[in-house]
Each structure stands twice: as C-alpha cells, then as structure tokens.
Amino acid sequence: MAQVLGLRRLQDYFQGTTSLIGASDPVWILGVCYEGCSSPKGEGPPTLKQEVLNAILSDLMSRIWMTYRKGFPAIGNSGITSDVGWGCTLRSGQMLLAQVLLHHLVGRQWRRKLEAAFPEEVAQILHWFGDQPSEQRPYSVHNLCAAGHRHGVRAGNWLGPSGLCNTVEAIVNHVQPGGLRCKVVASSGGGAPVMCAPRIGAVFQGSEKAAAAGPQSATAAAVGAAAAAAVATAGAGQLAGAQGLLLLVPLMLGPNGKVNSRYVPQLQEVLQWPQSAGIVGGRPSSSLYFVGHQGESVLFLDPHEVQEVAAEASDLESYFCSQLRLMPLANIDPSLAIGFYCRSLGDFQDLCDKLRRLEEKSGGAPLVSVTDKDEAEPSWPSRTDEVLSDEGMSDCGTPRDPGQREEWEVL
Numbered sequence: 001m002a003q004v005l006g007l008r009r010l011q012d013y014f015q016g017t018t019s020l021i022g023a024s025d026p027v028w029i030l031g032v033c034y035e036g037c038s039s040p041k042g043e044g045p046p047t048l049k050q051e052v053l054n055a056i057l058s059d060l061m062s063r064i065w066m067t068y069r070k071g072f073p074a075i076g077n078s079g080i081t082s083d084v085g086w087g088c089t090l091r092s093g094q095m096l097l098a099q100v101l102l103h104h105l106v107g108r109q110w111r112r113k114l115e116a117a118f119p120e121e122v123a124q125i126l127h128w129f130g131d132q133p134s135e136q137r138p139y140s141v142h143n144l145c146a147a148g149h150r151h152g153v154r155a156g157n158w159l160g161p162s163g164l165c166n167t168v169e170a171i172v173n174h175v176q177p178g179g180l181r182c183k184v185v186a187s188s189g190g191g192a193p194v195m196c197a198p199r200i201g202a203v204f205q206g207s208e209k210a211a212a213a214g215p216q217s218a219t220a221a222a223v224g225a226a227a228a229a230a231v232a233t234a235g236a237g238q239l240a241g242a243q244g245l246l247l248l249v250p251l252m253l254g255p256n257g258k259v260n261s262r263y264v265p266q267l268q269e270v271l272q273w274p275q276s277a278g279i280v281g282g283r284p285s286s287s288l289y290f291v292g293h294q295g296e297s298v299l300f301l302d303p304h305e306v307q308e309v310a311a312e313a314s315d316l317e318s319y320f321c322s323q324l325r326l327m328p329l330a331n332i333d334p335s336l337a338i339g340f341y342c343r344s345l346g347d348f349q350d351l352c353d354k355l356r357r358l359e360e361k362s363g364g365a366p367l368v369s370v371t372d373k374d375e376a377e378p379s380w381p382s383r384t385d386e387v388l389s390d391e392g393m394s395d396c397g398t399p400r401d402p403g404q405r406e407e408w409e410v411l
Helices: 002-013 050-060 088-105 120-128 141-147 161-175 197-205 218-232 261-270 313-319 345-360
Strands: 027-029 032-034 068-070 180-184 194-196 244-252 276-283 286-294 297-301 306-308 325-328 335-342 369-371
Touching (some): 027 050, 032 050, 161 335, 261 335, 335 345
Antiparallel strands (some): 297 325
8 A cells, every 4th residue: 555655646746747657767866866677678568666666756755845935024125025926046046055955964865754853954954945034044035135136136037047056156155054165167158167176176175265255244154153053963963064065057058948969968967976966947937946867858846836935833844845847858948057066075076077077978068177277267256246147048137237346144
C-alpha cells in the first residue's frame, strides 16, 4: 500500500505526466542521480524501480518552494502588498538561494519528514524568507527590492536573471550567513563570461575583505548573528566559522527567444554536478526554477501559484512544493542564470576543472571560460555598484544609471 501511495503521489507531483514514471533514463536532482530500471530490455516498457521512485519523491518533497504571496506589508512606499504578476523572478531566485542555504547550513542529505516538526535550522532558513520588511527576514521580497534598487529591481516591475544575480550577490555578501559569499560571473559584451579562478578562490583563502559589499551595518550584523545561531544548531556546530561560495552565472544562450542547441547538452551536464544549485530560467517573461533533468526534459518548480502570506509557524508547510513539472530543455528561454554552490576551496577547484572540460567539449561555444591568469580583468564586479544591467537580455529589467550610487541596508 505504501508503495502504491508513493507512486500516486509522485504522479501527482508531475501533474498526470507519465514521462518520468515510465522511463528508464536516470533522474538528476541538484547533482544527485536516481537510476534503476525494473524491467530488463525486451521485457515490457522500462520503468524506474519502486525504491528509486520513493527516493525521488523524498528528494522532491524536501525542495524549498517559493511562490507568489498576497497580503504582506507594503513594500516601501509603493503600496504594493502582493507580488502576483511581477515577482516570479525574485521567487525563483529565492528558491535557488534557499536550496544553497539548506545545503550550507544543514546538508544536501536532509529530507523532510511528513507530520514531523521541522528541524530548528530548517525553520530558521524559512523564517529568513518571510515577506516582511525586517532585519530578521533578510531575504524577504521587501529586502530583495531594497538591495536590488540600484540593479533595476522595482516593486511591481518584472526583472530578468542578470538583475536578480546582482541583487542576490549584494544581499548575501551584506549578511554572509554562515560565512557564505556570493560572486557573479558575467560578460557585458556577449559571448561566454571569463572567470578568473584565483580571484574567486580567494574567498576560501581569507584574502578578501570580510565585507565584499562594504562595511556591515548594525542591522546586517544582527542578521549575521541570527545566521550564526542557526549554524550552531546544524550538525553539532560543524559549520561554525565555515566559508562557502554561491556562484551565479547570468547568460544569454541564443537569439530570438530560443536556446542554441549547442548549449542543451552543457545545461544537462551542469545539472548533474554536485555543485549544482539549479538554474533560474523559464519561458519568456515567466520565470521558473530548474532543479534537474531526465533525458532532454528539465524538472522545475513553478512560483506561479498565489498563496496567503506565511504568518505562523504552521505556515511553514507552504514552503514545500505540491507540484513539480517537466518541459523540453530546448524550449526554455535563452536568458537564464546558472547557480553553483561550493563548500570548500577543493570543491571550487573541482568545479573549475569540470568547467574547463566542458569548454573543451563545447565546440567553441562554452557556458563559461576559466582562466588562471590573475592579471586578467575580473569578470565579476569588484564592488557592488559596478554591476551589469539586464540591457540586451530578454527581460524587462530597468538598466541602472552607471553614475548612480545608492546606499541600502536590510530593512
């Protein structure tokens, strides 16, 4: 009975599609592979083994899901109390960041247990994303709008992956939860961005200033203390004093709203790496969060569901997906952002090696080029006011005035 229930629930997750249920291709979810066919070749249609389906279901049920919300306090002076119709990119970015925080502070192996209380550190992570203008909610839509104002983020306006990446970089580096830093690798002139490995790797060697976005304010320090408190409860404090890196790569992978087919196998491969934090992408003007793939279909969480603002501890269940969908990878919008999470310098070096090998196989069209030449110009902004706008991307972000300098802090 339990196996039948698990299969039905997995079918519900995929909204009636049987492409995953009846296929023998492995399923990849944020770098974890699930494979195992129950039917030998020639003996009926291939299906995944029941224990594999159960493991997939457990993993999917443990992915943090952000959606449109309504009824939250107004964002700044805008009077806006809902992000319905404009906040899907912010919600997709919240999902990517939430998964990274979960990996960084709790571990990739954590699995949600139905009808059981959430571990304190998981509840704390969810608490940080609550839709309130508060220093105790550093990653709320309110604080993302404040942090992203200079990057073209406006409450009520849709934005694209590039503006999102710069916003996430600014707010993560401002708070640095559990020592986590964020870097954006981007190119303003088209083509593959160039990543200077020694510059990025310096995050783990302690050679960068502690506050990449400038001195921490009192409010940022307070939120950082809250993050440290959550770290202390995670794995007997094993992450206390740890460092980690969230690497974001905004890309344009084709003209006219279509991904160049040369990039499709590369996107499949990066979703298989243990450093994968997923991809913020979607359809034109409709952002989604891609968490994995099966064959040439991509698995995604969809933020386009409206929920009431989460106000009580009992509302934490609303942060976990009730539906997960598939779509052909070739059909996604070419404007997207790839996320990687590296727990250590060795993890980052392994990522660089993987990117180099991927470039060698790319036929001259890599996602990212990696260089060890420290004298090269950094491909990521050295200051948070030196950012790339979404100009030229397939989105509606408002380009920043290059001369604009604007201070912000967690509300």
